[in-house]
Amino acid sequence: MLPTGVHSLTYADDARILRTSRARHWLAALVVALLAYPAFAGPYMLGVFTHLFITLMAVYGLYVTVGMAGQINVAQSAFVGVGAFATAKLSGYEIHFMLVIPLAALITGFVSIFFALPAARVKGFYLALTTLAAQVVFPIIILALPTEWLGGLVGMSVEPIRMGGLTLGAPIHFYYFTLVVVALLTVAAFNLKRSRFGRAMIAVRDNDVVAEVMGVPVFRTKVLAFFVGSLFAGVAGACTAYFLQFVTVASFTLFASVWYLGMLIVGGVHSPLGAILGVAFITFLQEGLHAFANTLMQSGASGGVLFALTSVALGGCILIALIFEPRGLAHRWSVARTTFQLWPFPRN
Amino acid sequence: MSQGADRQPVLEADALSLRFGAVHALRSVSIHVLEGQIHAVIGPNGAGKSSLLNCLSGFYRPQSGSVRFRGKDISILAPHHRAALGIGRTFQGIQTYPSMTARENILSGFHCRMATGILGALIYWGRVRSEEETFSERAEAIIDFLELEEQRHAVVGDLPYGLRKRVDLGRALALEPKVLVMDEPMAGMSTEEKGDLARFILDIREALGIPVVLVEHDMEVVMAISDRVTVVDFGEVIASGTPAEVSINPRVVAAYLGGNVA
Numbered sequence: 001m002l003p004t005g006v007h008s009l010t011y012a013d014d015a016r017i018l019r020t021s022r023a024r025h026w027l028a029a030l031v032v033a034l035l036a037y038p039a040f041a042g043p044y045m046l047g048v049f050t051h052l053f054i055t056l057m058a059v060y061g062l063y064v065t066v067g068m069a070g071q072i073n074v075a076q077s078a079f080v081g082v083g084a085f086a087t088a089k090l091s092g093y094e095i096h097f098m099l100v101i102p103l104a105a106l107i108t109g110f111v112s113i114f115f116a117l118p119a120a121r122v123k124g125f126y127l128a129l130t131t132l133a134a135q136v137v138f139p140i141i142i143l144a145l146p147t148e149w150l151g152g153l154v155g156m157s158v159e160p161i162r163m164g165g166l167t168l169g170a171p172i173h174f175y176y177f178t179l180v181v182v183a184l185l186t187v188a189a190f191n192l193k194r195s196r197f198g199r200a201m202i203a204v205r206d207n208d209v210v211a212e213v214m215g216v217p218v219f220r221t222k223v224l225a226f227f228v229g230s231l232f233a234g235v236a237g238a239c240t241a242y243f244l245q246f247v248t249v250a251s252f253t254l255f256a257s258v259w260y261l262g263m264l265i266v267g268g269v270h271s272p273l274g275a276i277l278g279v280a281f282i283t284f285l286q287e288g289l290h291a292f293a294n295t296l297m298q299s300g301a302s303g304g305v306l307f308a309l310t311s312v313a314l315g316g317c318i319l320i321a322l323i324f325e326p327r328g329l330a331h332r333w334s335v336a337r338t339t340f341q342l343w344p345f346p347r348n
Numbered sequence: 349m350s351q352g353a354d355r356q357p358v359l360e361a362d363a364l365s366l367r368f369g370a371v372h373a374l375r376s377v378s379i380h381v382l383e384g385q386i387h388a389v390i391g392p393n394g395a396g397k398s399s400l401l402n403c404l405s406g407f408y409r410p411q412s413g414s415v416r417f418r419g420k421d422i423s424i425l426a427p428h429h430r431a432a433l434g435i436g437r438t439f440q441g442i443q444t445y446p447s448m449t450a451r452e453n454i455l456s457g458f459h460c461r462m463a464t465g466i467l468g469a470l471i472y473w474g475r476v477r478s479e480e481e482t483f484s485e486r487a488e489a490i491i492d493f494l495e496l497e498e499q500r501h502a503v504v505g506d507l508p509y510g511l512r513k514r515v516d517l518g519r520a521l522a523l524e525p526k527v528l529v530m531d532e533p534m535a536g537m538s539t540e541e542k543g544d545l546a547r548f549i550l551d552i553r554e555a556l557g558i559p560v561v562l563v564e565h566d567m568e569v570v571m572a573i574s575d576r577v578t579v580v581d582f583g584e585v586i587a588s589g590t591p592a593e594v595s596i597n598p599r600v601v602a603a604y605l606g607g608n609v610a
Binding site for chain 2: 213
């Protein structure tokens with residue numbers, strides 16, 4: 001809900017993503033903080049943030065496929081991998097990175113269409129299983145192809161990005177580069193939600209039988225949800241490739257796919273804000289636990305036990321978050337905001 | 349209510365037969381919905397009324413017979429193509445999109461009227477913006493017509509039954525239908541809500557000029573608002589005519605009250 005005194009005078013005003021000037025000020029503050037951050041942070045934290053931005057790109061994609069259209073996808077990491085290998089291959093032909101990234105995204109999108117086809121017939125768990133096939137087949141195909149094509153077991157090196165005289169290599173370069181890309185994808189994710197395709201995808205999720213009779217081509221919309229979700233995955237893959245400067249199948253596992261889904265579910269599947277909150281929550285929790293374990297280790301605790309315990313603690317935190325807010329952190333956030341705006345009157 | 353002979357048929361079904369295994373849901377059912385009319389389909393439970401509607405909107409494919417829309421055979425068209433041609437549909441029970449607001453539900457009905465491509469949707473540039481504005485304005489006209497102003501930004505899943513049915517109707521009107529197919533719109537409503545909805549249906553015919561096909565159990569409503577009534581029983585049409593004609597038809601009386609017809 002909106003605070004008292006905020007009214008829309010035009011339909012365009014009504015469709016804005018940030019409705020109040022206060023929200024716009026907060027966003028400006030966040031952007032300034034993110035731009036200024038490298039001045040205060042060391043290379044390790046810049047790496048953590050770069051990784052967070054790339055993860056967020058992939059989770060935005062999952063938000064489109066799973067959150068908006070309700071098509072469960074447990075192969076997002078494989079799609080990120082397709083984008084990464086496409087980038088590695090294309091960068092070898094000395095193509096400009098401004099062209100490589102969209103091409104990698106498109107290639108990933110078209111690959112995903114093949115795995116989206118079962119969505120015409122199956123839903124829910126059954127669809128999850130067919131996407132699992134994509135995740136399983138991905139390394140098999142890469143390894144089966146001739147080594148000259150995609151590197152096989154060894155992997156492929158990636159030509160770095162050159163902008164003018166600058167070659168991207170330092171952590172600070174990647175920090176700014178992925179920050180710009182994730183900012184663009186954030187706008188795209190929010191835009192999609194308020195467009196006719198966003199409504200069509202949500203219609204398919206909410207009631208696919210009715211959507212078809214109401215003029216929404218259901219099958220095409222499901223395929224489109226996979227396609228667009230994989231565009232995001234492809235961009236995430238391209239950034240991963242440029243960041244690591246080397247790609248191997250071992251980086252794109254089912255484990256990562258499940259983490260992407262977990263982050264989206266913890267954050268809330270129904271808004272891009274959920275993707276942001278989920279990725280930030282889990283990344284910082286993980287980093288915090290590791291830092292804490294490191295401190296304990298310096299005071300003499302055994303490393304093996306400690307790092308196993310951080311995983312247990314992480315799992316516990318996720319469980320608690322889900323038990324107290326099954327609809328995700330984004331929902332908790334909107335509840336808190338409503339409560340604040342209505343104070344001192346009770347909500348409802 | 350005039351029975352002009354010069355009215356053009358909008359939606360016609362000819363000799364539809366639909367079987368589910370051994371069950372004959374429809375046996376050679378024909379119905380002709382004319383321009384400007386409210387056409388009710390009535391019959392006891394299980395008579396095949398909903399099956400007939402589902403054949404009209406393309407959800408079921410009859411084994412034989414044809415469906416024509418403004419003279420054009422649409423028997424093989426998919427439901428979303430029929431919607432794009434202008435066959436609006438409302439549903440039995442609650443079939444709105446619960447997580448969207450009332451206005452988004454209505455806007456979703458415009459999907460097949462809008463032209464934005466997927467790239468445009470992601471970038472949301474000038475032309476996409478102005479298209480959204482144009483259709484928001486049209487959605488507001490529907491909101492105004494159905495008196496949903498208070499609920500425009502309410503999440504539909506939180507609305508009471510009667511209002512959700514009205515949102516369902518609004519979404520069907522967003523298809524800019526040339527004919528509106530309604531499946532038991534009055535079921536489960538209070539007397540006041542029924543009165544409101546009957547008024548909306550009459551307004552849709554009078555003010556918007558959209559003919560309506562209506563499956564309904566409430567005889568009072570059917571007799572009061574329809575121009576023509578088709579009575580179905582055991583998958584067959586047993587009578588068709590004005591409300592006054594069918595209400596004295598002995599086969600109709602027998603179907604409703606039981607008993608043998610000579």
